[in-house]
Amino acid sequence: MIHFNEVVLANGLRILVHEDPATPLAAVNILYKVGARDEDPNKTGFAHLFEHFMFEGSVNIPEFDAPLQFASGENNAFTSNDITNYYDILPATNLETAFWLESDRMLSLDFNLESLETQKKVVCEEFKEHYINQPYGDVWHKLSALAYKVHPYQWPTIGKELSHVENATMEDAKAFFFKYYRPRNAVMVVAGGVKTAEVERLAKKWFSDIPGGELALHNLPKEPIQTDARILELHEDVPLNAIYKAYKMCDRLHADYQASDFIRDMLSTGESSRLYNELVKEKKVFSSVAAYLSETIDDGMFIVEGKLNPGISMDDADKAIEESCLRLADTVTENELQKVKNKTEAYLTFSDTNVLNRAMNLAWYDMLGDPNGINREIDKYLAVTTGQIKTVAQRIFDKNRCSTVRYFAKNK
Amino acid sequence: MNRNIAPDIKTPDNIHLIPSQRVTLDNGLPVYVIDAGEEDIVKVDFVFEAGKWYEPKNLLADFVNRMMREGVKGKTALEVADIFEFYGCNLESNVSFNNAGFQIYSLTKHLPKVLPLLMEIFTEASFPDGEFSTILNNRRQKHTERLAKNDYVANRNFLSAMWGQSHPYGRVTEYADFENVTTGMLRDYYKQYYNASNCLAVISGKLNDELLKSLNDIFGVKAWTGATAPKDVTHTIAPNAELRLHTEKKDAVQTTIMIGNATINKYHPDFDKLVVMNTLFGGYFGSRLMANIREEKGYTYGIYSGLSSYQNGGILEISAEVGKEVSEATIAEVAKEINILRTEVVDEEELDTVKNYMIGKLMRSVDGPMKYSDVLKGQILYGRDPQYLNQYLKTIEATTAEEIQQLAVKYLDFDKMYKVTVG
Numbered sequence: 001m002i003h004f005n006e007v008v009l010a011n012g013l014r015i016l017v018h019e020d021p022a023t024p025l026a027a028v029n030i031l032y033k034v035g036a037r038d039e040d041p042n043k044t045g046f047a048h049l050f051e052h053f054m055f056e057g058s059v060n061i062p063e064f065d066a067p068l069q070f071a072s073g074e075n076n077a078f079t080s081n082d083i084t085n086y087y088d089i090l091p092a093t094n095l096e097t098a099f100w101l102e103s104d105r106m107l108s109l110d111f112n113l114e115s116l117e118t119q120k121k122v123v124c125e126e127f128k129e130h131y132i133n134q135p136y137g138d139v140w141h142k143l144s145a146l147a148y149k150v151h152p153y154q155w156p157t158i159g160k161e162l163s164h165v166e167n168a169t170m171e172d173a174k175a176f177f178f179k180y181y182r183p184r185n186a187v188m189v190v191a192g193g194v195k196t197a198e199v200e201r202l203a204k205k206w207f208s209d210i211p212g213g214e215l216a217l218h219n220l221p222k223e224p225i226q227t228d229a230r231i232l233e234l235h236e237d238v239p240l241n242a243i244y245k246a247y248k249m250c251d252r253l254h255a256d257y258q259a260s261d262f263i264r265d266m267l268s269t270g271e272s273s274r275l276y277n278e279l280v281k282e283k284k285v286f287s288s289v290a291a292y293l294s295e296t297i298d299d300g301m302f303i304v305e306g307k308l309n310p311g312i313s314m315d316d317a318d319k320a321i322e323e324s325c326l327r328l329a330d331t332v333t334e335n336e337l338q339k340v341k342n343k344t345e346a347y348l349t350f351s352d353t354n355v356l357n358r359a360m361n362l363a364w365y366d367m368l369g370d371p372n373g374i375n376r377e378i379d380k381y382l383a384v385t386t387g388q389i390k391t392v393a394q395r396i397f398d399k400n401r402c403s404t405v406r407y408f409a410k411n412k
Numbered sequence: 413m414n415r416n417i418a419p420d421i422k423t424p425d426n427i428h429l430i431p432s433q434r435v436t437l438d439n440g441l442p443v444y445v446i447d448a449g450e451e452d453i454v455k456v457d458f459v460f461e462a463g464k465w466y467e468p469k470n471l472l473a474d475f476v477n478r479m480m481r482e483g484v485k486g487k488t489a490l491e492v493a494d495i496f497e498f499y500g501c502n503l504e505s506n507v508s509f510n511n512a513g514f515q516i517y518s519l520t521k522h523l524p525k526v527l528p529l530l531m532e533i534f535t536e537a538s539f540p541d542g543e544f545s546t547i548l549n550n551r552r553q554k555h556t557e558r559l560a561k562n563d564y565v566a567n568r569n570f571l572s573a574m575w576g577q578s579h580p581y582g583r584v585t586e587y588a589d590f591e592n593v594t595t596g597m598l599r600d601y602y603k604q605y606y607n608a609s610n611c612l613a614v615i616s617g618k619l620n621d622e623l624l625k626s627l628n629d630i631f632g633v634k635a636w637t638g639a640t641a642p643k644d645v646t647h648t649i650a651p652n653a654e655l656r657l658h659t660e661k662k663d664a665v666q667t668t669i670m671i672g673n674a675t676i677n678k679y680h681p682d683f684d685k686l687v688v689m690n691t692l693f694g695g696y697f698g699s700r701l702m703a704n705i706r707e708e709k710g711y712t713y714g715i716y717s718g719l720s721s722y723q724n725g726g727i728l729e730i731s732a733e734v735g736k737e738v739s740e741a742t743i744a745e746v747a748k749e750i751n752i753l754r755t756e757v758v759d760e761e762e763l764d765t766v767k768n769y770m771i772g773k774l775m776r777s778v779d780g781p782m783k784y785s786d787v788l789k790g791q792i793l794y795g796r797d798p799q800y801l802n803q804y805l806k807t808i809e810a811t812t813a814e815e816i817q818q819l820a821v822k823y824l825d826f827d828k829m830y831k832v833t834v835g
Contacts, residue, residue, distance in 0.1 A: 072772025121710025346500030
């Protein structure tokens with residue numbers, strides 16, 4: 001059970017405080033409700049580029065990192081399709097340093113052109129390092145574009161192409177900041193060796209003079225139901241033939257979500273999982289296989305990927321995945337369900353041990369609509385039945401709602 | 413309130429360490445016990461001195477460690493995995509240059525149900541041929557995948573140049589190596605190196621007396637003391653005379669750069685202060701290498717220098733993935749930064765930031781019983797007392813700007829470093 005108190009400032013900024021006297025550290029996590037899904041289709045990758053820009057100095061403080069490091073702290077951030085999340089972790093005695101830094105960059109940035117140009121270069125190198133100069137590095141671009149035709153999940157957070165990052169302008173940055181980086185569009189969590197009264201005092205001191213702004217609406221187009229099997233074949237310089245299958249699945253708040261996550265667990269987590277035993281060990285179709293969820297707020301992807309063994313045809317590999325996934329619906333047992341319930345109970349308990357994780361998770365559940373969701377999650381998992389696993393597996397593993405990327409290794 | 417003025421800070425002057433105690437099981441196996449935490453979870457970490465240092469053939473240490481969970485007397489690989497996973501336990505295993513380990517993560521309530529099976533893995537692994545051929549195939553495939561990654565190739569070239577092919581720190585894997593390992597060899601290595609007299613354990617989390625008693629009942633049996641593992645293994649370093657090594661990848665859009673050399677390890681009295689120097693130079697986000705090469709020039713997503721300590725030597729390495737067109741410029745900037753560190757005294761504010769950052773990092777690394785167990789294990793393996801961490805904190809605080817310069821002169825010599833590029 002994670003306890004928290006709530007403080008709301010007059011400008012609309014919500015602050016959740018989780019007191020944990022056992023740690024001498026404090027975590028400050030600020031989630032801004034903006035991600036790659038909010039981008040202009042011709043200016044993709046911007047939310048992530050902007051995340052870099054947030055470290056380049058604010059209106060009154062030339063550098064973000066150095067003062068935090070001086071206060072024995074560390075920070076980082078990440079951007080997803082749905083959110084941009086920033087965190088600082090430092091000795092609780094130096095908590096005010098994080099308030100000073102975070103409030104100033106929520107107030108306004110330095111908007112320095114030279115910094116923007118440098119960060120565009122850095123992000124282009126990040127793009128190359130992770131998405132171009134890696135075998136299978138382009139898979140997210142290909143798979144999302146295949147699976148989503150209307151919804152902005154059709155591009156990954158790094159952006160559709162390098163030129164979108166290169167063409168970003170200061171006007172874009174200013175408009176983006178004043179639309180999305182307002183108190184009303186953020187949720188802040190302070191966790192660790194802190195007291196609510198002190199957090200409230202600091203929050204009022206540092207954040208209350210920031211104009212609240214408007215809650216930015218997302219207004220995203222809903223992806224139509226997919227009715228055709230989509231296949232993209234690529235002949236590239238990759239080491240092994242590989243297949244990625246993205247099945248459509250429900251959104252994060254749908255009642256099927258926990259059952260879908262159990263299906264992922266049964267199929268691919270651990271050495272007792274189905275795909276590993278059926279396809280790697282028994283049939284020897286793949287040398288490695290994995291399943292995972294895209295974990296998005298709107299309708300998501302259930303992805304299964306495998307690296308093919310020599311001599312296995314792509315069609316056979318594809319069929320083997322389809323069959324094993326569908327077989328789950330007919331053969332799931334009570335014992336198997338109990339296993340994934342036990343695993344999930346352990347997983348959630350372990351992830352709660354870290355104060356920074358707790359802070360991030362509280363902000364995430366708040367974004368989903370209810371911070372208390374963090375404490376209710378386990379009950380949703382424990383309520384799943386084998387009947388539900390069967391129904392949801394049949395719904396997900398529909399070949400007409402699947403997008404497949406096939407890699408053929410050149411010169412092999 | 414003035415937003416231009418930073419709030420006052422207080423740098424912690426000591427680290428609160430969770431108390432630990434050392435107990436000895438009936439067969440002499442030392443167990444370090446960290447009983448703390450609010451959640452009902454536990455981690456048990458077994459370390460065997462069974463790493464690559466001792467393997468008579470490449471890959472043997474790895475395959476023994478990997479195959480131990482692929483079936484025990486009376487149980488198949490799937491049955492073994494199913495028991496751990498049914499109770500929500502996560503079993504990890506790994507091999508480093510000198511050690512091999514198993515870690516189990518479990519809810520406290522379930523641990524007693526799986527510990528006997530872990531002991532079967534330690535004493536009754538069956539090494540079935542069928543499972544071995546699957547694992548061998550999967551590892552060979554993984555090897556093919558890794559060879560397609562530039563950072564892997566660079567690291568392989570870097571280590572083999574520094575230590576030589578016959579040294580376990582420098583030995584690289586070739587396809588032929590996969591043909592030269594048999595289950596018979598695995599069994600021999602297993603018998604010699606996986607026993608109580610070659611092992612230590614660290615248990616952390618929310619514990620109880622019953623759990624500690626069952627630990628002794630299961631892992632303290634005298635019959636597991638085993639033969640003394642051959643430890644008088646020595647290896648000769650045979651460094652490559654050529655310092656500049658390049659592998660061409662014609663379609664690459666970036667170049668992987670690795671620069672560095674063999675250096676001292678934690679047994680050397682200079683090591684802790686060298687960590688301070690390295691942090692300032694390239695060991696954290698605010699370092700000189702990052703400030704210049706990422707934040708000022710935008711050549712890379714990240715450039716770091718790292719110090720790694722192993723039982724028989726250390727490695728200092730600078731690594732980055734940079735735009736292909738700026739790879740020579742990056743190497744020149746690294747040389748320039750080394751020269752500045754050797755010739756100019758660092759200013760106090762920069763050094764204080766590094767020290768404060770390092771103290772915060774130390775605090776984070778011991779926050780909670782499971783994180784602390786990793787740190788404690790690292791101390792034990794170098795023969796240090798847990799309280800050494802507070803001495804380390806004082807060493808950080810006492811490091812002077814002049815010492816940083818002296819250390820740079822002594823340990824950073826660009827002309828003697830390997831420069832490996834792939835791209």
